[in-house]
Amino acid sequence: MSVTLAELATRFGCELHGNADTVVDTVGTLDNAAERAISFLANPQYRSALQRTRAAAVILEPAFAEGCPVAALITTDPYVTYARIARFLYPAPAHEPGIHPTAVVDDDADVAATAQIGAHAIIGAQTRIGEGVSVGPGAVIGNNVSIGAGTYIHARVVLMDDTRMGERCVLHPGAVIGADGFGFAREETGWLAVPQLGKVVIGDDVNIGVNTAIDRGSIDDTVIESGVILDNLIQIGHNVRIGEHSALAGLCGVAGSARIGRRCMIGGAVVINGHISICDDVFITYHSTVLRSIDEPGKYSSSFDADKAQRWRRNATRFRRLDAQLRRRARK
Amino acid sequence: MSVTLAELATRFGCELHGNADTVVDTVGTLDNAAERAISFLANPQYRSALQRTRAAAVILEPAFAEGCPVAALITTDPYVTYARIARFLYPAPAHEPGIHPTAVVDDDADVAATAQIGAHAIIGAQTRIGEGVSVGPGAVIGNNVSIGAGTYIHARVVLMDDTRMGERCVLHPGAVIGADGFGFAREETGWLAVPQLGKVVIGDDVNIGVNTAIDRGSIDDTVIESGVILDNLIQIGHNVRIGEHSALAGLCGVAGSARIGRRCMIGGAVVINGHISICDDVFITYHSTVLRSIDEPGKYSSSFDADKAQRWRRNATRFRRLDAQLRRRARK
């Protein structure tokens, strides 16, 4: 799609510096933008690239407008504006409704006429697939599942029986929703599996990453509220509840019955203990561990930056004796 | 299923307080139990919920019987008793034997008449599927695989060639058993793949979680002994051996040739070094790292609880200079 800067400025509420008739038809990074590309500057770390850009125009904050060597669309939130413009230039392709002949759809399933069911997909009994839903190739949808309008299920996703999924969600390949939680009672003779009788309930506009797992509840349900975004390879245990608009980065683990508030941002590979609560608006940095509940909004951390291994080892050795040494000193 | 408290008390060896004729037909948490539900109190953290429960009856320890406002089934291990009662009220549904017409089963496979093979499943040559086994939709079972009676393979599981799987195991969706281990020899020109010639041998009553990977051995086999339970998204390297009844929570990684004893409990996201041994009855807390062998049973840890980021950063900065500072001080 081709569009003038004038039209972009009007449509997305930006101030325009430069030639209003300039046409753009693609996007690009500051460093690699083609001649008819629009770029953006959102992370000040990349500020130096602004000087050398060949983009047709750059979306940026007022503070950087002065030094921009090309046309500029000025806005208070360049990344959001970039996202909107990119969505405008690259609209999601419409899918063709219909059920692929190799799909296996139960006679008792209720598939909307506008839905698309891919090759080798499997749809169970009493399952309801809403308007405009796409079920990707090889996806397996169990019995008594409900998928709201406009949700996009990518290839090889598995939704186990009873899962409730809202509207406009996106599930990336390999995600598995509603498998049994890790519930076992310890007997003298070993582990006794506890029936996992709850389900998974997912709100609207939820994003679930590649190969991420969300377990069904043991009695009550596991709940992912609307607007939550989950990255790849995340483990969500049974009976977890994640509040609206929270974001979890890749490889996070949330143990059973933990509760995460709204608008939390959890960095990659963070581990959250079971049966604890994290309040709204908490930010946890990469690779931290949360063992106890957090009741106060703010930024939390428990990971160390890598150091030269020799120095690290010496410090770690000191750490191992820290308490013993301080006790000894206190006794003197 | 409906049952009286009298029958439950008799069948599961509990002392009954309250009306023996009360009928229950479902389970519930203390907080959300319906009128005809049986609940349980196993984690003292939820003790306050006992007072407000509307359950018909609660399974609990003698110590809590006094304060129980409704009928009580008293037992020394309420969680095990709950598990047994829930299994009694919600028996696993019997599956219908037979091979789905879309499944691709090799002529040389040996599939028991009582087994169920799901839609789009694939079964290789010389593979033996035991009595009552269920192979879920889209599962891929290689050549020369053996699956013992009563094992349940969920959707999209992959068992690579030569895998030996015992009886009554459960494999959750997306698990991959028997892929090549990460074995490469470093040459000047790059990495040379080392043939991975061993297989994976799994005992009876093993549980394997969603998207968990267990690699085949490089020469000898990778072995998961009977009664082991593995949660979701776990990585088990080649030639690992895990002893009977050990439990590993989600996102754990066990590097090649490590040995874990019996009845160990490994918390979520724990990383275990290769070529080390952990003895029986070791408990490792969440997100710890085990670099050296552990020879003494007990509880081990190496993870920090998240702290306010500003304080954490200051402490981490001090840590970085800990050894240097102590040396300096020692020289004075």
Next chain:
Amino acid sequence: MSVTLAELATRFGCELHGNADTVVDTVGTLDNAAERAISFLANPQYRSALQRTRAAAVILEPAFAEGCPVAALITTDPYVTYARIARFLYPAPAHEPGIHPTAVVDDDADVAATAQIGAHAIIGAQTRIGEGVSVGPGAVIGNNVSIGAGTYIHARVVLMDDTRMGERCVLHPGAVIGADGFGFAREETGWLAVPQLGKVVIGDDVNIGVNTAIDRGSIDDTVIESGVILDNLIQIGHNVRIGEHSALAGLCGVAGSARIGRRCMIGGAVVINGHISICDDVFITYHSTVLRSIDEPGKYSSSFDADKAQRWRRNATRFRRLDAQLRRRARK
């Protein structure tokens, strides 16, 4: 295959101690080798096993030749020589070319006559499958994908649209290449998905482990250079670049736009921050966190070995007050 030690010594450039006519036809570990097996000693940790081995011959360094109780093939790099001999004794089985009748191949796909397409595999439009490629059962290959000659795609792999894959790569089951990166702009009303318009470009001789995810670029591409080896359950964010011959062990996470140099070795479960650079020849130990760029080759670490939990907790409590205490002391 049967072969004499004389032939092995000649073919793989080793010095032979012992009977040149001894025949071997299999491989074995020092401890479990059968009578006609060849074994190796590469890790000095297993040196004591050399004395008791029943192997026909052992591949080892000159330093260990003296004490070897059986025939020896002497070489400076026993592990590389073992790998070559094992590949010679166990050549990869040739696959039968052809498209399985249950595969769904788009009319516009270009599949080489020597390629093998497995049962229930799906191949999209404008996709090019090179000579000798194997696409495993249930794999899903999108539109406009290119797969170089000799690449082996295992069961249930997903390659999303536009992925470029070199020659002789191996992708293990469940790997997902080219799904959308985790790109969202924060609006007042929630998260706005940013179109992910780049692709994934993978060089030659790349190994990608089970259930590993590599996200497509947001604007520019995500790039995995030739000779890179990635273990299982790894998360590679959008716009990451990994240099030639680097190796990442299982459960690593690399956040968006990070750059990793050549010949790096990243231990299991290491987490690498986004938008940072790691230079060539860096070795990061297990479970470390890399928050800032690393500009100097060498070994880096930030993980602690597990300690007895009681001692660990005491030390961690001291750590929590470290800065406060040192400040207090400094004020005195």
